[in-house]
Amino acid sequence: MTPDEYCQKRAADSGSSFYYSFMFLPAHRRRAITALYAFCREVDDVVDECQDPQIAATKLAWWRQAVAKLYAGTPDHPVTLALLPVLGEFNLPQEQLLEIIDGMEMDLQQTRYLDFKALSLYCYRVASVVGLLAAEIFGSQDRKTQKYAHDLGMAFQLTNIIRDVGEDARRGRVYLPIDELQRFEVPVADILNARQSDNFRRLMEFQIERAEQYYAQAMTALPQIDRKAQRPGLVMAAIYRTLLDEIKRDGCQVLTQRTSLTPLRKLWIAWRTWIKG
Numbered sequence: 001m002t003p004d005e006y007c008q009k010r011a012a013d014s015g016s017s018f019y020y021s022f023m024f025l026p027a028h029r030r031r032a033i034t035a036l037y038a039f040c041r042e043v044d045d046v047v048d049e050c051q052d053p054q055i056a057a058t059k060l061a062w063w064r065q066a067v068a069k070l071y072a073g074t075p076d077h078p079v080t081l082a083l084l085p086v087l088g089e090f091n092l093p094q095e096q097l098l099e100i101i102d103g104m105e106m107d108l109q110q111t112r113y114l115d116f117k118a119l120s121l122y123c124y125r126v127a128s129v130v131g132l133l134a135a136e137i138f139g140s141q142d143r144k145t146q147k148y149a150h151d152l153g154m155a156f157q158l159t160n161i162i163r164d165v166g167e168d169a170r171r172g173r174v175y176l177p178i179d180e181l182q183r184f185e186v187p188v189a190d191i192l193n194a195r196q197s198d199n200f201r202r203l204m205e206f207q208i209e210r211a212e213q214y215y216a217q218a219m220t221a222l223p224q225i226d227r228k229a230q231r232p233g234l235v236m237a238a239i240y241r242t243l244l245d246e247i248k249r250d251g252c253q254v255l256t257q258r259t260s261l262t263p264l265r266k267l268w269i270a271w272r273t274w275i276k277g
Helices: 003-014 017-021 027-049 053-071 078-089 094-109 116-138 144-163 165-170 178-183 188-192 198-221 231-249 263-276
Strands: none
Touching: 003 017, 003 027, 003 078, 017 231, 017 263, 027 053, 027 078, 027 094, 027 116, 053 078, 053 094, 094 116, 116 144, 116 231, 144 165, 144 198, 144 231, 165 188, 178 188, 178 198, 198 231, 231 263
C-alpha cells in the first residue's frame, strides 16, 4: 500500500462528512487534503482510542517528532510520507501542524471549559487551524479568505460538540462551557447521566444559534474571487448545517442519540453544492 493509498483508506474508512467535501477536487489537491485529513485522524484517534493518558501523551510526542522529521525531509510514517510532496506545493507551516497536536493534548489535560473563551482556544487548535491549512490547499487569492477559513473551522467544531454531547459525556468530557450550563440551570450531572430537560434543550438551541452565527460570518467573509476554489468548504458547510437542522428538529436529543446523515444524502448535498459553486 502506497502512502497515498493509506491516507485514502483512512479518509474513506472514517465515514466523515469531510470525505464528501473533497471528492470533486483536482487530483493533486485531493491528494494533499486527503493527506492532511489522514494526519488529523491519526492524532485525533490517539486521544479517542487510548485509555491511558500517559500512553496517549507519549504517542502525541511521537507525532511531534514525526512532524519534525517531515520538515527535515526524512518522514517515516505513511501519512508524513504522503505529506512530504505537499509541502513543496502548498504553504503548510510546521507550527500549524504542531498546533493541531496542541489541541489534542488539551483533551488529555482537561475535560471541562469554564467559558466560551477557553473553549474557543480548543476549537481554534483542532479545527480553525485545519481550516486555514485546507484553504491553502484549495487555493486563495484574497487574504480575507483566512477569516472565512477560521470561522468555518469554529463552526465545524461547534457542530461536532453539539452532535457529540452524549458520546463525549460517556467518555467523561463536557465541552459545553460551565458558565453557560449555570446560566441555563443545567447541572453537569444531567449531562453525564443523560438527563434530558427543557433547560437542556434551551441550552442546546443556544449552542446551535452560536454555531449558525459562525457559519454566517464565514460566508460573509468569503471573497467572491475565492468562492469557486473554496467549494469543498462550502460543501462541508452545507452538510453540517443540514445536520444542525436535523438536531434542532429532533428536539436536541443529543444526550441519547447521535444524529447523522446517510451517505447518499451527503453525496446529494455535496453534488448540489458543488454545482451551484
